[in-house]
Amino acid sequence: MPADPEHDLLLVTCASGKQASRLLPLLAGRWKRLRLVVHSAASRAQLAAQHPGASVVQADLYDGRDVAALLDGVAVVLHIGPTYHPHETEIGYLMVDAAVREARRGAFKHFVLSSVLNSQLRKMMNHDCKRYIEEYVMESGLPYTILQPTTFMDNLPLPLLWRQARDGEDPVFRAMWSTDVPFSFVALHDVAEAMRAVLEEREKHFYAQYPLVSTAAPLTFEQAMRIVGERLGREVKLERLGFEDAVRATLLRLKGTEEVDLRTRDTAQRMLLFYNYRGLIGNPNVLNWLIERKPLSYADWADMRVKEEESKES
Known part of the structure; x- marks a missing residue:
């Protein structure tokens, strides 16, 4: 039932x-x-x-x-x-x-x-x-x-990129792992x-x-940022953080602080090392069946999130 x-x-x-x-x-x-x-x-x-x-x-x-x-x-x-x-x-x-x-x-x-x-x-x-x-x-x-x-598309700081583009700045995405390893999002x-x-x-x-999984085919972050740039009307520049800076950024995003248990730091470090070389790949068929529609592409998601940010300003 x-x-x-x-x-x-x-x-x-x-x-x-x-x-x-x-x-x-x-x-x-x-x-x-x-x-x-x-x-x-x-x-x-x-x-x-x-x-x-x-x-x-x-x-x-x-x-x-x-x-x-x-x-x-x-x-x-x-x-x-x-x-x-x-x-x-x-x-x-x-x-x-x-x-x-x-x-x-x-x-x-x-x-x-x-x-x-x-x-x-x-x-x-x-x-x-x-x-x-x-x-x-x-x-x-x-x-x-x-x-x-x-991996969640929503981990991308799109509101920040949108504000930078709106203010006439070049949006900058600071990547915490390799930008040329494919992922499913x-x-x-x-x-x-x-x-x-x-x-x-x-x-x-x-x-x-x-x-x-939403995306039909795996995407690198470089490809994903090109899609986001098209929606923002401005190229998104990529900066790759060094490993220790990436660990700090990951902990700050997820925990709000760098002062964490050593096991928590280990978790962040191992995930970043894995993502640097292997990515995370899956298939969208099950999600398609579950929600009874085609899942959002990265472009669909970027369009939706940009509209959400624009609506906050109106």
Whole structure:
């Protein structure tokens, strides 16, 4: 049976992050019972203002007592793990264990895990930790769906590039890894639609693993920036950061600080080394089927994001 958004309690973790931020507007007005989990008081205040009908909870996902309380009465969970957390695997285990306990009480119906494309790539710690969570939920006995998005188009600082072009400056993209290694990209807009379909259609997606890729053919960042430049009406200049500067930039973007656990720094370093030579490649057919339309091309996504920035100015 499909979900019952009128009555089912939906739990979303890392609810102030980029994935949930695109999803929540699609759920607003449809899901009457939302429990949104954040880590900081600032995120809690911001999300509560944006979604006044939801229950916004500040919690520590690495605290088993907090996790047990979060799952109380929940019918479905969308677990988005905290990026580059040194205990992301253990947090996933805690979430699954709490869901199993809730299922024994009869309320729990569906565990949806946001993972990563090609979690088999063990050289990247951020992929490898998700591989263990995938295995754990598969063996849990819970009805599950695993979503595996590739590199997000939305990681590109397009608002900054747009403002530079608007002000007559040459937009500059500071690349953190090689600009001539091909990648498959996905738009958060497409990921959000896929998440909504999985959450609402429910049983249709039990025990499935879905790679999520938008772009039909792999693109290098050099090719992608040419596409963006055409939409901005101005060439985007490329600057390649050195390795240590790239590590710092990655940590600042993802964690807001360079002062991180050494394991978190290791994660950033290994991902950048992998991306410098191998990229991340996948196929868009599954996403096409899930959202019942052709996923966004890089040009489609750039057009959409430019229009969003222009609308803010009008």
